[in-house]
Amino acid sequence: MQIPIRLDFLSPETLQAQLVGQVCNLIRDGQLQLGSIVPSSRELSEQLHVSRNTVVEAYELLIEEGYLYTQRAVGTFVSKTLPEDSMRTAARDLPHRKPSRRRAVNLPLPHIGRGLPGLHKPTDPALPYDFALNRTDAGSFPAKLWRRLIVDCLDDAARHMSEYGDPAGIGELRQLIASFLGPARGMVVAPEQVIVVSGCQHGLNLAAHLFVANNTPVVMESPCYRGAAFLFESYGGKILPVAVDEFGIDVARLPEEKAKLVYVTPSHQFPTGVTMSLDRRISLLRWAARVGAYVLEVDYDADFRYEDSPLPSLQALDENGVVFYMSSFSHSIGPGLRLGYVVVPPELVVAATTSKGLSDNGLPWLEQAALAQFIREGGLVSHLKRLRHTYKGRRDALVGALHRHFGAVDISGADAGMHLCWCLPREAALAREVQAAARSLGVGVYPLQDSPACLYEHMKDYDRILLLGYTPLTEAQIEEGVARLTAAMRR
Amino acid sequence: MQIPIRLDFLSPETLQAQLVGQVCNLIRDGQLQLGSIVPSSRELSEQLHVSRNTVVEAYELLIEEGYLYTQRAVGTFVSKTLPEDSMRTAARDLPHRKPSRRRAVNLPLPHIGRGLPGLHKPTDPALPYDFALNRTDAGSFPAKLWRRLIVDCLDDAARHMSEYGDPAGIGELRQLIASFLGPARGMVVAPEQVIVVSGCQHGLNLAAHLFVANNTPVVMESPCYRGAAFLFESYGGKILPVAVDEFGIDVARLPEEKAKLVYVTPSHQFPTGVTMSLDRRISLLRWAARVGAYVLEVDYDADFRYEDSPLPSLQALDENGVVFYMSSFSHSIGPGLRLGYVVVPPELVVAATTSKGLSDNGLPWLEQAALAQFIREGGLVSHLKRLRHTYKGRRDALVGALHRHFGAVDISGADAGMHLCWCLPREAALAREVQAAARSLGVGVYPLQDSPACLYEHMKDYDRILLLGYTPLTEAQIEEGVARLTAAMRR
Numbered sequence: 001m002q003i004p005i006r007l008d009f010l011s012p013e014t015l016q017a018q019l020v021g022q023v024c025n026l027i028r029d030g031q032l033q034l035g036s037i038v039p040s041s042r043e044l045s046e047q048l049h050v051s052r053n054t055v056v057e058a059y060e061l062l063i064e065e066g067y068l069y070t071q072r073a074v075g076t077f078v079s080k081t082l083p084e085d086s087m088r089t090a091a092r093d094l095p096h097r098k099p100s101r102r103r104a105v106n107l108p109l110p111h112i113g114r115g116l117p118g119l120h121k122p123t124d125p126a127l128p129y130d131f132a133l134n135r136t137d138a139g140s141f142p143a144k145l146w147r148r149l150i151v152d153c154l155d156d157a158a159r160h161m162s163e164y165g166d167p168a169g170i171g172e173l174r175q176l177i178a179s180f181l182g183p184a185r186g187m188v189v190a191p192e193q194v195i196v197v198s199g200c201q202h203g204l205n206l207a208a209h210l211f212v213a214n215n216t217p218v219v220m221e222s223p224c225y226r227g228a229a230f231l232f233e234s235y236g237g238k239i240l241p242v243a244v245d246e247f248g249i250d251v252a253r254l255p256e257e258k259a260k261l262v263y264v265t266p267s268h269q270f271p272t273g274v275t276m277s278l279d280r281r282i283s284l285l286r287w288a289a290r291v292g293a294y295v296l297e298v299d300y301d302a303d304f305r306y307e308d309s310p311l312p313s314l315q316a317l318d319e320n321g322v323v324f325y326m327s328s329f330s331h332s333i334g335p336g337l338r339l340g341y342v343v344v345p346p347e348l349v350v351a352a353t354t355s356k357g358l359s360d361n362g363l364p365w366l367e368q369a370a371l372a373q374f375i376r377e378g379g380l381v382s383h384l385k386r387l388r389h390t391y392k393g394r395r396d397a398l399v400g401a402l403h404r405h406f407g408a409v410d411i412s413g414a415d416a417g418m419h420l421c422w423c424l425p426r427e428a429a430l431a432r433e434v435q436a437a438a439r440s441l442g443v444g445v446y447p448l449q450d451s452p453a454c455l456y457e458h459m460k461d462y463d464r465i466l467l468l469g470y471t472p473l474t475e476a477q478i479e480e481g482v483a484r485l486t487a488a489m490r491r
Numbered sequence: 492m493q494i495p496i497r498l499d500f501l502s503p504e505t506l507q508a509q510l511v512g513q514v515c516n517l518i519r520d521g522q523l524q525l526g527s528i529v530p531s532s533r534e535l536s537e538q539l540h541v542s543r544n545t546v547v548e549a550y551e552l553l554i555e556e557g558y559l560y561t562q563r564a565v566g567t568f569v570s571k572t573l574p575e576d577s578m579r580t581a582a583r584d585l586p587h588r589k590p591s592r593r594r595a596v597n598l599p600l601p602h603i604g605r606g607l608p609g610l611h612k613p614t615d616p617a618l619p620y621d622f623a624l625n626r627t628d629a630g631s632f633p634a635k636l637w638r639r640l641i642v643d644c645l646d647d648a649a650r651h652m653s654e655y656g657d658p659a660g661i662g663e664l665r666q667l668i669a670s671f672l673g674p675a676r677g678m679v680v681a682p683e684q685v686i687v688v689s690g691c692q693h694g695l696n697l698a699a700h701l702f703v704a705n706n707t708p709v710v711m712e713s714p715c716y717r718g719a720a721f722l723f724e725s726y727g728g729k730i731l732p733v734a735v736d737e738f739g740i741d742v743a744r745l746p747e748e749k750a751k752l753v754y755v756t757p758s759h760q761f762p763t764g765v766t767m768s769l770d771r772r773i774s775l776l777r778w779a780a781r782v783g784a785y786v787l788e789v790d791y792d793a794d795f796r797y798e799d800s801p802l803p804s805l806q807a808l809d810e811n812g813v814v815f816y817m818s819s820f821s822h823s824i825g826p827g828l829r830l831g832y833v834v835v836p837p838e839l840v841v842a843a844t845t846s847k848g849l850s851d852n853g854l855p856w857l858e859q860a861a862l863a864q865f866i867r868e869g870g871l872v873s874h875l876k877r878l879r880h881t882y883k884g885r886r887d888a889l890v891g892a893l894h895r896h897f898g899a900v901d902i903s904g905a906d907a908g909m910h911l912c913w914c915l916p917r918e919a920a921l922a923r924e925v926q927a928a929a930r931s932l933g934v935g936v937y938p939l940q941d942s943p944a945c946l947y948e949h950m951k952d953y954d955r956i957l958l959l960g961y962t963p964l965t966e967a968q969i970e971e972g973v974a975r976l977t978a979a980m981r982r
Binding site for chain 2: 034114115116119122123139141143146150154158159160163165167197198202205211212227230231234235236292333336338348351353361362363366
């Protein structure tokens with residue numbers, strides 16, 4: 001990345017002082033957003049043609065003054081809140097009284113969240129062919145059925161709206177989820193082990209709150225999802241990235257030092273899309289039992305496999321109670337529902353349900369009740385079957401169209417999930433350039449660098465990787481979208 | 492409190508060893524629940540007729556072994572998870588594979604949640620006259636109107652259910668809340684300062700995550716709500732209790748050491764019900780600006796004042812941006828809705844919205860959309876007016892009945908909110924005895940000690956305090972309930 005800095009080599013002011021001053025100004029003007037990443041010292045010294053030492057010292061001064069902070073192995077960032085004399089509000093002009101000069105400085109903790117997960121992307125009307133990530137197919141949402149379920153539940157609204165429910169979730173839903181997991185994932189769980197949460201992000205918070213404090217080591221797949229990495233950082237966690245290859249997390253590189261948690265997405269790795277092999281699953285579980293780590297198994301795409309049956313979940317394979325499993329209905333029903341669940345080992349039931357009760361006093365009764373009815377009637381199972389069929393068709397359309405237009409393409413993650421990962425050929429433009437060109441023809445594609453991924457910088461060609469979500473588009477839209485993408489790339 | 496321990500003064504085994512062994516057994520048997528409080532060393536030495544030193548040493552050994560832990564100024568508790576060789580599951584027999592002997596110990600952080608908030612109390616059919624706390628009136632819930640709003644919103648379900656919304660809340664709802672606060676609470680806020688959360692507990696989590704780490708001082712009203720105290724403890728916070736009198740928190744006792752947060756419920760203190768006086772509000776704000784603390788103003792009962800207009804909120808009075816305000820629709824619409832909001836000072840907007848985005852990927856679209864429509868149509872304002880009228884009638888019925896049956900009664904908090912606080916006369920039985928007697932006649936009343944309150948032990952006569960919620964009962968039920976309560980107390 002480049003930032004707009006120009007150094008004057010002839011000025012009496014030292015290069016370091018100029019650098020410090022210009023970075024401060026960029027922050028105050030908002031050109032460098034609070035919490036955003038800045039170039040590494042190596043990158044910036046190359047951009048500005050100065051010695052790396054100059055940049056390193058300038059950065060050190062800015063860190064001391066509170067304008068920047070570093071996260072080891074991850075990068076250097078603009079602080080979220082700045083020293084009082086340059087405190088700014090968000091972009092708009094917010095009404096606020098001038099702080100009194102006698103007010104003591106009161107900053108949030110130094111390791112607060114570095115940025116948003118990045119899943120919220122409002123629909124862009126300028127992109128009729130938007131290969132958007134993490135969006136389910138609006139056309140497949142069972143609107144009539146869902147309306148009926150909701151309206152049925154509303155008969156009982158007065159009573160349920162007037163009291164606090166069990167923060168761990170309504171009992172019937174926990175039971176239905178436990179029963180569902182038996183046939184669906186080969187997992188034998190008791191309802192008490194199931195806690196209803198609003199999605200995987202919420203489930204991760206539950207785990208983080210129980211286990212992550214200052215400097216707690218958290219092993220993460222690399223690359224991985226920003227929302228998870230930023231979350232653990234925000235609790236003070238120390239991220240230990242371990243590279244992913246075509247079989248999943250590279251277990252040979254797992255650290256032997258004590259880690260509290262290891263975060264994996266074994267069904268359809270985000271963002272690469274690979275499925276963790278059985279061998280790797282078994283090795284990971286052994287490692288976790290040996291070092292005393294809990295495995296955070298984030299399993300939301302298990303429902304969508306297009307080639308073969310899903311592998312057993314880590315939770316089902318585990319014999320030592322080391323897996324903290326979570327999944328969500330965000331992909332199977334829709335992100336607007338805000339329901340998911342965690343399955344904890346028996347010895348964590350008390351701690352986890354207590355933590356959940358203290359995090360919020362439970363989730364809305366209405367969605368939980370409707371979902372319970374949906375599952376009980378068999379609606380979820382049939383819906384998943386239909387959805388899998390629809391998404392397979394769309395996956396086939398995308399893969400077929402890419403092959404037809406581009407020949408042999410370097411893609412991963414096409415065998416499952418809701419998106420695939422495409423490494424553009426060397427002769428093509430960079431991913432961001434392709435995105436810009438595609439946009440001008442109404443097509444939305446997503447460079448890895450601008451997706452909800454992070455910890456990708458070690459990947460060769462990371463700036464050539466595009467993510468394409470195919471679930472929100474019809475097969476015809478996919479065909480047209482890829483045709484336009486081809487046209488855009490030819491320019 | 493007493494625990495079932497019997498020491499044998501003639502045994503060759505030392506008293507200390509007997510004590511350690513019996514406490515361990517009580518924990519393993521479940522007679523001492525995980526996370527529950529144990530008697531202080533003074534109490535236990537008095538109960539067992541042994542020197543205090545014997546108990547202190549026994550406790551120290553149990554703490555070293557991991558069976559107990561202490562929270563300074565609060566008490567000593569059974570650990571939430573025990574050393575591996577005596578690890579237990581929850582009461583029921585959960586299916587789990589025997590942990591391998593080679594599994595490394597992996598315990599959650601030592602300061603995880605001490606217990607649940609205690610708001611979830613399923614309706615008890617044995618109590619037709621239940622003066623339950625924190626329950627809104629099911630009869631007043633606008634069921635028809637709510638159904639219409641929900642069904643209207645469902646027309647748009649497919650689209651909204653298929654994408655992630657803004658984690659800070661849907662824009663229109665934030666705007667409507669900001670506009671509502673102007674006339675309702677004299678607060679001038681921009682929509683960006685409003686973040687939609689699932690209730691005050693969730694709002695507290697937002698604040699705790701930003702500010703509370705190991706040993707962070709958090710000043711709290713004493714007595715206060717358990718859910719808040721346990722939450723701050725679970726982040727490692729150090730609770731500094733400050734007593735409440737008839738004017739609210741005693742500002743003269745606020746510590747001069749640096750505190751990060753001060754938690755107050757100024758509209759209707761929980762549990763005493765007192766309203767913070769204007770003087771105290773101003774003094775508290777001055778103190779907060781001086782020491783650099785944020786004031787967590789938990790303001791959910793401002794809507795229900797029965798005698799006069801509400802005082803300006805701390806947020807409205809503040810000139811230094813020190814107030815982190817929160818309120819909830821749990822009392823005005825119902826706890827099953829799970830919607831509330833925080834209002835943060837401008838300089839915290841970025842940090843708070845980022846933290847919210849990392850905590851969960853937003854709240855359900857459906858309830859937010861229905862609520863927005865409810866507010867926009869003017870429904871919320873009329874509903875509050877009606878509810879205030881209904882609750883005033885019930886408040887009058889309760890106070891009147893208590894006076895008629897008991898003469899001059901020592902009650903507080905009757906001028907606002909949804910419950911009042913009654914200190915039983917000396918000649919009456921203790922609160923727990925009254926609860927038991929009342930139960931036998933189908934009446935539910937709540938001793939302070941068994942309510943969602945904590946930090947009450949310094950109050951003289953705390954074991955004589957009963958909390959009575961009047962909002963879920965009709966005036967006739969209130970009359971009958973008090974008559975039966977009187978009969979129960981005569982025995």
